[in-house]
Amino acid sequence: MSDLDRLSPVEQVMARHRRWRWILVLIVVAVLAYWLVAVNQYVVAYNRPLDHFTRGSIGSETANGLPTLVFKALPVMYADRMGPGGWRHFGLLYEEPGDGAGNDLPLGFSRRVVTGVERVWLNCSVCHIGTYRLPGETGRHLVYGAPSNNLRLYELIRFFVDVGRDPGFTGDALVAAIDSDQVGGNLNFIERFVYRNIVFPRVQRALLALGDQLAFTERQQDWGPGRVDTFNPYKAIQFNFPMGPEHISGAALDGASDYPSIWMQRPREGMNLHWDGNNSSVAERNLSAALGAGVTPVTVDRAAIRRVEGWMWELPAPVFPKSDTIDAAKASRGAALYDDYCAGCHGLKAGGAYDYSRARHPGLGEVVPLPRIGTDPGRWASYTPDFAGAQNLLYAGYPWRFSHFHKTDGYANQPLDGIWARSPYLHNGSVPTLRDLLEPAANRPAIWFRGSDVLDLDRVGYRSDPNAPQAFRYDTGRPGNSNKGHEGRAYGTALPASDKDALVEYMKTL
Ligand code: HEC
Numbered sequence: 001m002s003d004l005d006r007l008s009p010v011e012q013v014m015a016r017h018r019r020w021r022w023i024l025v026l027i028v029v030a031v032l033a034y035w036l037v038a039v040n041q042y043v044v045a046y047n048r049p050l051d052h053f054t055r056g057s058i059g060s061e062t063a064n065g066l067p068t069l070v071f072k073a074l075p076v077m078y079a080d081r082m083g084p085g086g087w088r089h090f091g092l093l094y095e096e097p098g099d100g101a102g103n104d105l106p107l108g109f110s111r112r113v114v115t116g117v118e119r120v121w122l123n124c125s126v127c128h129i130g131t132y133r134l135p136g137e138t139g140r141h142l143v144y145g146a147p148s149n150n151l152r153l154y155e156l157i158r159f160f161v162d163v164g165r166d167p168g169f170t171g172d173a174l175v176a177a178i179d180s181d182q183v184g185g186n187l188n189f190i191e192r193f194v195y196r197n198i199v200f201p202r203v204q205r206a207l208l209a210l211g212d213q214l215a216f217t218e219r220q221q222d223w224g225p226g227r228v229d230t231f232n233p234y235k236a237i238q239f240n241f242p243m244g245p246e247h248i249s250g251a252a253l254d255g256a257s258d259y260p261s262i263w264m265q266r267p268r269e270g271m272n273l274h275w276d277g278n279n280s281s282v283a284e285r286n287l288s289a290a291l292g293a294g295v296t297p298v299t300v301d302r303a304a305i306r307r308v309e310g311w312m313w314e315l316p317a318p319v320f321p322k323s324d325t326i327d328a329a330k331a332s333r334g335a336a337l338y339d340d341y342c343a344g345c346h347g348l349k350a351g352g353a354y355d356y357s358r359a360r361h362p363g364l365g366e367v368v369p370l371p372r373i374g375t376d377p378g379r380w381a382s383y384t385p386d387f388a389g390a391q392n393l394l395y396a397g398y399p400w401r402f403s404h405f406h407k408t409d410g411y412a413n414q415p416l417d418g419i420w421a422r423s424p425y426l427h428n429g430s431v432p433t434l435r436d437l438l439e440p441a442a443n444r445p446a447i448w449f450r451g452s453d454v455l456d457l458d459r460v461g462y463r464s465d466p467n468a469p470q471a472f473r474y475d476t477g478r479p480g481n482s483n484k485g486h487e488g489r490a491y492g493t494a495l496p497a498s499d500k501d502a503l504v505e506y507m508k509t510l
């Protein structure tokens with residue numbers, strides 16, 4: 001080796017430095033790439049608050065989401081169970097032309113890219129969009145912020161559990177469905193490996209775990225469309241409460257509740273709401289609802305929820321669809337009766353605006369003890385003091401930890417704004433129409449059918465229609481389904497029929 005080929009000591013040092021510089025650059029690039037792909041999350045941002053409500057992510061995908069391609073493959077794999085409508089089988093709604101952002105997922109499902117994989121899961125709107133049809137109409141109207149009347153969450157959960165346990169649910173079957181023409185996943189060799197050997201086992205494990213956590217739902221009534229057991233699943237999933245028959249039985253097991261409306265939250269601040277009045281803070285009600293949608297204290301997207309909050313804050317209650325058909329004289333007779341009998345507990349509409357004043361309506365946002373209101377005890381009993389304590393510890397260490405949850409002794413008096421769009425009535429959705437609610441329980445329908453979204457414009461509420469597609473037979477004799485209570489002189493059920501008709505006419509205007 002000649003001397004010329006040797007590097008001088010200075011050159012050797014420089015070469016070493018160059019090497020180190022390159023290594024450093026490579027490390028930085030690798031860390032950045034790792035962060036961009038595996039750590040950073042990506043969400044779609046929507047300009048319109050309404051699109052954010054229907055489409056935007058609140059952070060539920062991180063812990064509970066399904067990869068988008070798996071979500072799209074399931075209706076192909078389980079076409080026998082779901083039918084050609086796919087997820088519509090569970091009452092999920094799809095946008096129709098003109099509805100908004102334009103999306104291939106059902107309303108109430110959002111996307112987020114987590115660890116490099118796009119996942120989908122629930123947001124607030126899956127439970128808080130209603131539909132209705134006028135008699136004879138074929139197309140449905142969406143009512144944003146109204147209770148979902150379509151969502152069959154019980155069946156949806158049972159479906160996921162069954163998939164996890166199905167011996168036919170395999171990595172190969174999943175990959176074949178993703179590659180099918182309907183899904184058009186077009187996986188390459190590496191992706192196919194990843195879906196078969198990494199994604200599939202994780203999804204299957206998660207569904208099996210869900211089945212174990214929610215085993216108690218096998219002992220429950222099917223909640224049917226438009227209802228969810230608010231707190232029992234939450235006890236099991238978020239808090240690992242023991243849910244075996246020795247721990248929970250009787251009234252507390254069947255706490256199925258109707259979805260509520262979420263418009264005009266500003267005047268509801270400070271009222272004891274949720275059906276049993278267990279929380280007086282709107283922000284806490286929102287956060288606890290987000291847990292129901294699958295976020296966790298770690299994955300919650302606070303900013304996204306605050307944006308929904310801002311949108312709901314003064315969202316107007318919807319106007320009765322055939323307001324020109326309201327009989328003004330009859331409605332004004334009803335207004336006087338309503339003022340006498342109902343306004344003290346529920347507030348009223350006067351001069352064109354709903355009056356939410358608790359000074360003028362001392363019962364509003366307060367709780368009527370169970371023996372007095374007499375409605376089904378299930379939802380009330382399912383919410384226990386133990387559980388309230390656990391909830392108030394949940395976000396310990398975060399500035400937004402819960403502090404307002406408490407056990408109450410009955411059900412809450414709520415504002416009745418937009419009440420025409422909130423049928424069926426009472427917390428468990430046991431009474432189909434407003435007119436039925438004004439009858440003593442013995443005269444209310446004992447067995448009727450949910451599933452139709454055609455409005456009965458006279459009695460006000462969805463029609464009970466045994467021939468509606470997937471009609472759900474609601475038997476008021478089953479646990480959690482009682483249609484008793486809210487009856488007697490104070491509740492208007494002893495009035496003459498013509499007064500009841502007038503009350504209903506007035507309530508169309510709320
Ligand atoms: C899985 C269905 C579901 C999802 C998802 C959901 N909610 Fe709800 N929400 C409910 C039910 C059921 C209640 C009534 C709870 C009860 O009292 O039993 C409720 C109650 C509420 C209330 C209180 C209404 C009142 O007047 O008492 C607000 C406000 C609310 N939700 C907002 C939200 C927001 C914001 C989100 C998203 C972060 C959300 N919800 C997601 C089902 C849901």
Ligand code: HEC
Nearest residue numbers: 341342345368373375411412413422425426427490491492
């Ligand atoms: C003493 C207070 C009180 C009075 C008086 C009262 N209500 Fe109620 N109302 C309640 C409570 C509490 C509930 C919730 C019960 C439940 O869901 O189990 C309720 C529920 C309702 C609902 C169902 C709300 C929903 O979202 O499903 C309607 C409608 C209603 N009341 C109408 C009336 C009318 C009309 C009158 C007068 C004729 C009246 N109420 C009188 C306390 C009252």
